[in-house]
Amino acid sequence: MIIKEIGGEFGLIRRIAELLPADRAEVVKGIGDDAAVLRIAPEPSPYLLVTTDLLVENRHFRRTWSTPEQIGMKAAECNMSDIAAMGGSPQWMFVSIVLPADTEVEWVESLYRGMGRSCQQHGVVLLGGDTTQGDVITINITLLGSVDPDHLCLRRHGRPGDLLMVTGTLGASAAAYALLSNGYRPSKYLLHKHLTPASRLDVSSRIAPFANAMIDISDGLAAEVRHICAQSAAGARINSQNIPIHDDVKAAGRTLGIDPVTWALSGGEDFELLFSVSPERLAQLKAQGCVLHEVGRITDAEDGILLMTSSGEAIPLPGGFDHFE
Amino acid sequence: MIIKEIGGEFGLIRRIAELLPADRAEVVKGIGDDAAVLRIAPEPSPYLLVTTDLLVENRHFRRTWSTPEQIGMKAAECNMSDIAAMGGSPQWMFVSIVLPADTEVEWVESLYRGMGRSCQQHGVVLLGGDTTQGDVITINITLLGSVDPDHLCLRRHGRPGDLLMVTGTLGASAAAYALLSNGYRPSKYLLHKHLTPASRLDVSSRIAPFANAMIDISDGLAAEVRHICAQSAAGARINSQNIPIHDDVKAAGRTLGIDPVTWALSGGEDFELLFSVSPERLAQLKAQGCVLHEVGRITDAEDGILLMTSSGEAIPLPGGFDHFE
Numbered sequence: 001m002i003i004k005e006i007g008g009e010f011g012l013i014r015r016i017a018e019l020l021p022a023d024r025a026e027v028v029k030g031i032g033d034d035a036a037v038l039r040i041a042p043e044p045s046p047y048l049l050v051t052t053d054l055l056v057e058n059r060h061f062r063r064t065w066s067t068p069e070q071i072g073m074k075a076a077e078c079n080m081s082d083i084a085a086m087g088g089s090p091q092w093m094f095v096s097i098v099l100p101a102d103t104e105v106e107w108v109e110s111l112y113r114g115m116g117r118s119c120q121q122h123g124v125v126l127l128g129g130d131t132t133q134g135d136v137i138t139i140n141i142t143l144l145g146s147v148d149p150d151h152l153c154l155r156r157h158g159r160p161g162d163l164l165m166v167t168g169t170l171g172a173s174a175a176a177y178a179l180l181s182n183g184y185r186p187s188k189y190l191l192h193k194h195l196t197p198a199s200r201l202d203v204s205s206r207i208a209p210f211a212n213a214m215i216d217i218s219d220g221l222a223a224e225v226r227h228i229c230a231q232s233a234a235g236a237r238i239n240s241q242n243i244p245i246h247d248d249v250k251a252a253g254r255t256l257g258i259d260p261v262t263w264a265l266s267g268g269e270d271f272e273l274l275f276s277v278s279p280e281r282l283a284q285l286k287a288q289g290c291v292l293h294e295v296g297r298i299t300d301a302e303d304g305i306l307l308m309t310s311s312g313e314a315i316p317l318p319g320g321f322d323h324f325e
Numbered sequence: 326m327i328i329k330e331i332g333g334e335f336g337l338i339r340r341i342a343e344l345l346p347a348d349r350a351e352v353v354k355g356i357g358d359d360a361a362v363l364r365i366a367p368e369p370s371p372y373l374l375v376t377t378d379l380l381v382e383n384r385h386f387r388r389t390w391s392t393p394e395q396i397g398m399k400a401a402e403c404n405m406s407d408i409a410a411m412g413g414s415p416q417w418m419f420v421s422i423v424l425p426a427d428t429e430v431e432w433v434e435s436l437y438r439g440m441g442r443s444c445q446q447h448g449v450v451l452l453g454g455d456t457t458q459g460d461v462i463t464i465n466i467t468l469l470g471s472v473d474p475d476h477l478c479l480r481r482h483g484r485p486g487d488l489l490m491v492t493g494t495l496g497a498s499a500a501a502y503a504l505l506s507n508g509y510r511p512s513k514y515l516l517h518k519h520l521t522p523a524s525r526l527d528v529s530s531r532i533a534p535f536a537n538a539m540i541d542i543s544d545g546l547a548a549e550v551r552h553i554c555a556q557s558a559a560g561a562r563i564n565s566q567n568i569p570i571h572d573d574v575k576a577a578g579r580t581l582g583i584d585p586v587t588w589a590l591s592g593g594e595d596f597e598l599l600f601s602v603s604p605e606r607l608a609q610l611k612a613q614g615c616v617l618h619e620v621g622r623i624t625d626a627e628d629g630i631l632l633m634t635s636s637g638e639a640i641p642l643p644g645g646f647d648h649f650e
Contacts, residue, residue, distance in 0.1 A: 001429065001430045002429060002430065003428060006430055019437055019438065020437060022451060027452060030453060031453050031454075035453070041365070041366045048373075052453065052465075056457060056458075092375070094467060096377050099328065104327060105331055106326065109341075112345060113344065125347035131379075132385075133381075136461050136463075142377060142467040
């Protein structure tokens with residue numbers, strides 16, 4: 001049996017989690033969220049957050065499309081995004097890297113300079129890692145952070161009646177990728193969103209005290225909505241017309257004959273945040289001046305996970321990216 | 326300029342460390358030891374340890390030589406070994422993995438079962454990671470642990486006059502690899518040492534309260550002695566005749582016409598511990614019944630790093646493994 005046949009990446013993760021139970025007192029959350037959460041000192045001491053992300057050449061980045069500095073920044077930011085999604089602050093980074101023997105030292109240094117730029121921006125220090133030789137450049141970053149126990153946003157914290165909010169427009173990275181793959185030149189905005197996406201640590205700490213569930217959008221909106229619903233034992237209703245999409249993404253859709261909503265639902269690496277919040281708490285959050293987009297709401301589990309199309313029809317929510325499908 | 330030209334893996338690490346300074350109050354030790362050390366709560370609370378190790382198929386393991394369970398155990402144990410070398414206890418594991426699309430689910434589950442066996446033995450829980458698709462199986466483990474500040478053994482803690490001790494015989498893994506590569510069948514002992522090496526967590530916590538510097542032997546004795554000397558600003562004198570070598574390693578040397586001391590000095594993955602200890606403290610430690618081998622002593626930096634050969638000659642210490650040389 002191959003991985004695709006057991007439900008791809010997420011099926012595999014479920015199996016591994018069942019194989020290796022982690023029921024220990026200090027484990028607030030193990031496998032299955034954006035980061036693991038550990039109670040390492042008595043509350044109200046912050047919890048420790050740990051996340052790890054793997055990037056493989058020609059799958060997550062291409063040396064012909066990106067400068068090493070851009071690759072380094074993106075690798076760092078996708079980990080920063082996981083810490084943002086928990087409501088936490090990133091602190092300490094560890095980088096493991098596979099490099100071909102003929103890699104130029106200057107290329108490697110620029111890669112680390114890119115990571116360093118992201119680290120500096122968020123007050124993170126790089127403290128170690130591992131380097132080894134191999135044929136395919138592979139970068140694994142482990143990022144540790146901390147979170148105030150009262151501000152921790154787990155995927156399972158969603159409640160029926162919560163509004164589902166996103167922090168920015170979606171689909172730009174996927175649109176840029178589609179254009180590049182088809183030989184078109186993306187706009188400056190799209191290229192920026194694809195090559196140097198930024199985590200939303202700039203707003204996550206303001207959102208966290210008000211949000212219930214939170215997750216970062218790295219595999220498309222549909223996959224993330226499903227994660228929140230599965231862990232919160234809830235349903236959801238997403239309004240297609242309310243999904244915020246940038247004009248350049250719409251233009252790319254016209255160029256390629258693709259509905260741009262597809263990119264928002266299934267295209268990865270937006271690194272915006274999706275969170276659920278009660279209507280009352282949302283009013284308080286908005287009073288702080290956060291720019292937010294309401295894309296739907298959490299419903300009861302028996303209502304299922306639905307997309308309201310532009311013609312007013314309710315269909316099962318389509319899409320979501322899986323690394324093994 | 327390629328990596329080999331700047332001194333291989335260790336030259337590269339030095340450059341990265343210079344590029345990204347990590348001078349923050351909570352950082353007890355960043356890049357350059359077996360694990361990073363963080364003061365996350367006021368002393369006497371334990372320090373947090375973080376280590377990470379990367380294994381690439383056909384470089385660190387072969388699917389034709391090892392069962393997936395053996396590969397999983399070895400991947401876990403080489404991280405356990407880094408925590409042992411700091412004098413600490415392992416706690417929480419995170420596994421990132423690159424898998425080809427056609428990988429059998431059963432193979433992956435056996436791999437994790439192997440990691441799980443090592444984890445269970447040492448009281449470690451697996452709390453997350455990342456999975457992605459790629460052509461070459463690549464496993465990155467990040468292991469967190471804790472250490473009593475009084476028992477922390479850094480590479481820089483070596484002092485002239487300290488005796489240099491190892492916890493077991495050396496060179497078996499390299500001897501098995503050499504036999505296999507040349508079409509010979511290694512003895513059961515050698516095969517075991519190569520395919521399922523074990524960390525020395527069984528003795529490290531007894532050694533740590535007495536030792537000064539400590540390091541695990543993953544790149545051969547010579548490389549590890551040099552690391553301690555470099556960070557302790559010291560020299561060393563190793564007695565070739567005192568390096569403990571198993572009879573099966575000696576037999577392998579005769580088969581292949583190789584001096585088995587070469588394997589002890591340059592062959593990797595023994596996962597025994599090398600530590601430095603004052604003669605007085607060693608007596609106290611030995612009273613506890615630890616089986617230890619004295620291989621040399623730490624000297625002043627100006628005396629250099631020397632090997633006393635079996636003919637009584639003092640030569641610069643040869644050997645040590647580098648992933649880019």
